[in-house]
Amino acid sequence: MTTVHLDPRERQLKSLLLDAAAYMDRTRANSEAEPGSTPQQQPKDEPLVLRWAGGWVRDKLLGRQSHDIDVAINCMTGEVFGNQLREFCDNPANKDKHNLRKEDIGNLHKIAKNPDKSKNLETATVKIFGLDIDFVNLRTETYAEDSRNPEMDFGTAEEDASRRDATVNALFYNIHTDEIEDFVGGVADIERKVIRTPMEPFQTFMDDPLRVLRLVRFASRLQFTIADHVKDFMGDKRVLDALRVKISRERVGVEVEKMLKGEHPRDAVRYIQDLGLYHTVFTDPTNGDMVQPNLTGWRETYSFLHSFPTHPLYDVLVTSDEERYLAWVLACIVPFSRVPFDAANYRKKPLAAMLAAREGIKAPNKITEIVTAAMLHREEIVDLKNIVVQGTEHVNERDYFGMRIRAWDARDKHWRLQVLFAMLDDIMHQAQQLASKDSVTSTEAASDVSEAIDAVHRDWQAFINHLKRLDLLDSPSIKPLVDGRLLARALGLKPGKWMASALDICMAWQLRNPQETDPAGAIEEVRQQKEELGIADLLS
Template sequence: MPSAAPASHASPSQLPSPPTITLNAREEQLKNLLLEAAKYMDNRDLNQAGDGHSTQPRRDPLVLRWAGGWVRDKLLGITSHDIDTAINSMTGEAFVDGLRDYCDDPANKAKHGLHDDDIGRLHTVPRNPDKSKHLATSTIKLCGLDVDFVNLRKETYADDSRNPEVEFGTAEEDALRRDATINALFYNLNTGKIEDFTGGVADLQAGLIRTPMEPLQTFLDDPLRVLRLVRFASRFGFRIDEAAESVMGDERVLENLKIKISRERIGVELEKMMKDANAVAALRFIDRLGLYHAVFTDPNRSNMPRPELHAWQAAYNCLDFLERNNTPGSIYALLVTSEEARYIAWTLATLTPFEQLPDDPPLRSGRPAPPLLTQAAREGFKAPNKLCSIITAAHTHRLAILKLKDLVKTQGNGVRERDRFGMAIREWDTRGGGGNWRLQVLYALLVDVAERVGGQAVVCGERPESQEMEDVLREWQAFLDHLIDLDVMDAPSIKRLVDGNMLTKALGVRPGRWMGAALDVALAWQLRNPGVTNPSGAIEEVIKKRDELGIN
């Protein structure tokens, strides 16, 4: 697959001054629809108040603003299909109810050129303070765009509570509560102008990530903002304000990150970072700012071991180097074959430091304890079960992968045994690997780089800066080239010549525990004899080993 490339957008320094936003046809259609619907709701509520039918206090006329990320992205020339609409005097749910009433009139639909599929179903996400979701948000598909509606608000945090008091606020109060100035911009639909209460436009032009309010208190109030700032800085290639950087790793902030923020929300931020084209920049921020142990941990385990991080940069810089030098037949091209695989690869790179630590003792049941890196993923950022299985398999099979790589390096006995390599690959792929043996090899490579090259290695450009790094990568390329030469890269998908029914018939016995091992014997024969389509030789191999397999 081609290397991921940053999204194309205008340089911040090229923003017009004063900045303006030009709407495309869909956005213009949506703007006119919302303004007309707001006018309809104002007149409706005013008439109800005049008739004495309304029990609600009279509200201010509606003013609508598109907020945050959409404004930022439009100024940077990035296409955005998600629009947050901030409302001054009505909740999002109430506004969407009025909008649907307005659109129920066929004349209004015709006026705005709306078809039935231009208006989607309303979905309201309820507030959930325990997960730092402090206000209900109503979402609806309109004019081909995903539009969220929520009222302007201000938030007041008490020292003894992780949940703020939330109430209606002004546009300026709403801007000040946001995580970064570049996310605190508004486009006023009523005036058609940008509103900047925090200096966000200047920060966009300067390529700067800065908090609207004093940084330490901002992070203590909502520590997730630390990770959000890292994400935006890495995504856009911006720098983080020095005042903010100086307190992002403050112990009080990191402790609040553990106790105030759900690990699911941390996982959402981390996933977005690892899926971004510039994932390595996010890891460099996490490393340099001292955030690692607050993210990659089990917060409920008081004795969770902490790995040393001095060699971590070698692993993530190596993956970045491989990705940027992705060519046909290269390590990256052979091991990372999809966008999902790319995300898993970067997630695995975050966990390489845990390989330096010993495994936990077996559980009381006698089963192995989950590897520390799996615990850090499962509890630290709530990695889903599939990802945790791949992480566990990468740890479990690492030494076996390394052993075969070294066999190729030394050209030792058995290096040309196709069945040895093919059966090993099938083992890695099926035993917890979820069909991801290639990513397990990549993980073993990254750990190998970290262990052998360590903190001295920074790779850049077309070549590694250190001879040690170049030597390690040459070994792994030779290993993969050898697998290609043996024609075992697709070993997991080889169709068996022999199945269980054939074996029971040929042996004259009933199925039993011996079946799995016998099928592997047949498949190993098949790997040693590529191109053979007659199963008789494989069956004969099983018969020869009948006693060894315990077939009675």
Template sequence: MVKRKSEVLGGNSSIQPLPQIRKMATQPATTTIELSPKEAQLKDLLLDAAKFIDKSRTIRDQVILRWAGGWVRDKLLGIESHDIDTAINVMTGEAFALKLCVMCQQPDAVKKHGIEESDIGGLYKIARNPEKSKHLETTTIKLFGYDVDFVNLRKETYTQDSRNPQMKFGTAEEDALRRDATVNALFYNLNTGKVEDFTTGLTDMKSRLIRTPLEPFQTFMDDPLRVLRLVRFASRLEFTIDPTAEKVMGDPQILDALRLKISRERIGIELQKMLKGNHPRRSLEYINDLGLYHTIFTDPSKPDIPSPDISNWKAVYECLDSLRQNKTPGSIYDVLVRSDEAAYYAWVLVAVCPWENVENPKHSGKGKAPPPLGTLAIREGIKATNKLCDLATTAHNNRTEIMSLVKAVSDKAPFIAERDRFGMAIRRWDLRVGHWRVQVLYAFLVDVMNVLGTKSKDPVSVDELLRKWQAFLDHLQELDIMEAPSLERIIDGNQLTKALGVRPGKWLARALEVCIAWQLRHPENTDPAGAVKEVQSKRAELGIPRKKKSR
């Protein structure tokens, strides 16, 4: 068995089990919850289903139902939730749900509970999948607009080498103690109408504290994913993580367990939930402060690759959060982040920034060049999607050109009025994966990280950087080229080949780009003749064949 933290550090360890938390409560603390009319309707239906089942059972134990975890927590915080986990004491979730469906088909039940055809959706079962942190089968039904999961109360026993526990039927106390945080271990007992707290959940809710029900070190060793879950809940709820838990969350043994026992897909799911939440900066701050960065954003199959320097990473996520919080029309964030998808991509690229300064291995020239290390870190570390990985690679590849144009505008270079130069650059950045604006934001954030980390006699302030990049974006707006990737061609391929009197060939794509560049230089001209003439002047350069003479 794995030794507990107190045993590892010796008898004088400052990290001790918390007896008031570890001890099962014989009489749980309680409070009440005021249900909405729909919630009350759902409660009455489920209680009748329990009575319906009790009548057909020969076992004396009464079916007792509890709403568990997140719904109870959110309800106490005044947050509406449409996902309700229902825990059952003496039968599986599937068995209860099947009996519920039988009862709901009876005319008396339909009339009593005002059940409309649209009130009850299909029953479906989510299979057990330990690698996705799904240790027990659950059955879900759509009821009165709620997604209701049914599962039995359970207790868990872990082995040293696996985060997949042995599952058994358990009591409400045992079910509460196996959970990741006390604020997620609360029950609402449908039979009594009261909240049940077998840990310290209600007290911790008032204190806005995220704490593990059992001793933290063993809790995280049993299931290291709980480290990330606590980070997510603390960020989302704006709670504080218990200092006793914080002390061990970055422990080398915990980090090793996180690497070995947790699938990278599951780590990616937790991170996605963090970065798509309302407080992504806080999530990254926890990851930074707790020493989790190198465990999360890495290629675990290549332990010998160099680690990025994250000493200036804080400036990056704080800068993006400041831009987000202080967004105004025409500001950097307003111009560059135009959708929820772009916002999520921006936060992932924030995580990639430190890798920008790690030298990529030189390509031998044979075969396709490997992606940059930053792309590998999210592809293998959090199993990012192909689109997101392609965006990280493209942002890396385009950063040098973006920086050069920013400098040109700042230095008032003579060519900055050339609309086609900037417009065609934007089209190139956007060509493969889109999101050219997010790529520009990435270049800006890397600039923030690097400039603020430079030990120079004349350090550049954040305000100076902001003014420089804002001037660049304002210049693009003045040139009216922000929508250059979607610019409609003044002439298409068929029209161009016909005007030139030749057949299509490999030259055509480049020739059409020449036409687009001409359009950007002549935005008021709607006659394609000028574009054709431009192409004709570059026949040799483009490799356009000579016009065939008619016989």
């Protein structure tokens, strides 16, 4: 018999729920159905059985800590149970028995069905003893072939287990018997570290195509292997077409975000490539003409990012957990880096890379703006890197580099991540060029790619080292000596179109003269360039 060890909070929760269930059983027989409730919302006439379900059970068996518990209820909906639990907890005698403080139980929130977002189940959620609890009834699902929204009804624990995405997520802990209930072989699959669907995989994915991405996420997170017979259908064209049509892109984006924020983003991305999911995930599903970029060299690119944290350069370019996630988003978008675009008209005709982020995974504006900036500035960033590597003109001109870095970083565009994007593009392009070479063995090809990546890394390290020597890594945060008000007053002019360019002249002067604290020299520089600024007549 398989069981689990509960920590003190979990034991306290179990005791509370068992007492509440007994209370509900005693009072339910005399209660009437709530006015206006549907048959599916009305309690079934059988004793309450509560099971902790899914991920919490899996994580317990794996020795992982989990603060989220799904409570599966056999005979009433989550909302009905949650409301009656609140009534039970409001009783002073029950408060005393379970040592309930006001802060121990939060407000109950109903999460309604939302078919447009592929949210087909009504649940109730509440925080109890610091644990996030979801209440939901055991259910069966019946899918029509032309609909993404299933018909839901009360079901048995076995029926509920069979409709879940993976056997390892289909386990129950029965709090009444203190036993693990395994109807689909999930315990054995955990021991074997295998991801498998409870039902036949093709039907599982056609019923809910999002399960394809969920299995990728769980396989990478748990470091499990997806069973071969399951993988065979994950990239099936019919399944991928259903994923495009039936599932909201918001839910696709949520899964991708969880993958990339997890401990093993490289493994998730590798599954996306190996299973042929890339062009379904990173696309604009409403655009039939959306370009499908060449993925040659992409494996080498994200594999480099996976190993990159061991190198000092990584800590310069990626400075926070948020930027780690953004770095992986950029790695997923980098196949679009060489897709042609109209830089002068990019607002009216968005870049394919931006569409892949905005429409494919519903990335927020901040991320799409970083993607767009990385694309727009890539060639200029590469040009500056080449100046350093080749030691050509401007190499020691602090203002030449500093002003460009400040422009890249304007409005929080994360200039260091833009440099990383250019570096990843460099690696992918080198790998693509080497892949096109003929008459080399696989061993020779791998060696050539490794040497090319090392060379790319050295060049970009040299670029960043040069910026360090010029003391420009923090140039976007340099406080200007001259602001618009001071400049207008010093020149005796009203602010106008000339002001932005004049302030750039002041900042460039400041970058050339980092020890100066007197703004007079910067203002004089503006006077000397009055012709270029179009203010000569105004100053005479």
